[in-house]
Amino acid sequence: AQSVTQPDIHITVSEGASLELRCNYSYGATPYLFWYVQSPGQGLQLLLKYFSGDTLVQGIKGFEAEFKRSQSSFNLRKPSVHWSDAAEYFCAVYSGSARQLTFGSGTQLTVLP
């Protein structure tokens, strides 16, 4: 069965600093991978997704993620964090056989002024 691990429960960065959120997945076939963001009191919003092709994918709000098959990772990055990026971030993998998304536990991002 597929699984997603986000090793960092909580990350704190200063505004303007770079950011990397880690995601590792377990899936037997070529994965479909996603990053979602959840602001306080809100639902999940899709940041970006990887299906195939270029392993570096660009998303909304200046985020990007890189798929590394050898490391089973799909880490999310942003070169310069803004205070409005404070939120919880979820990595997810789609299982074609189960036809459902499996989510990680999330990483809470705090941005210091």
Next chain:
Amino acid sequence: ETGVTQTPRHLVMGMTNKKSLKCEQHLGHNAMYWYKQSAKKPLELMFVYNFKEQTENNSVPSRFSPECPNSSHLFLHLHTLQPEDSALYLCASSFGPGDTEAFFGQGTRLTVV
């Protein structure tokens, strides 16, 4: 605004009460989902509906009863809940259960007292 609307946003209910959560989408999607989001845990898929037919029930207790009268509306009927059922309940929709990208509502924050 994702196009998926959930009401109410907040709900406090006693263990003997009966209440319902509502989800509505006008995105032309045919699949709708209920997820449970508890603190410090990954999102748990509860139910999946495709063209009004339930296709997934992930071992959810019978005190949660879903209803999908049409492809645009999804309900979650609640009765005799337990305090541990307190969570954020998220509705999502997609073009089909095989479609990878889901659009989420803002959720209903449920507190069982």
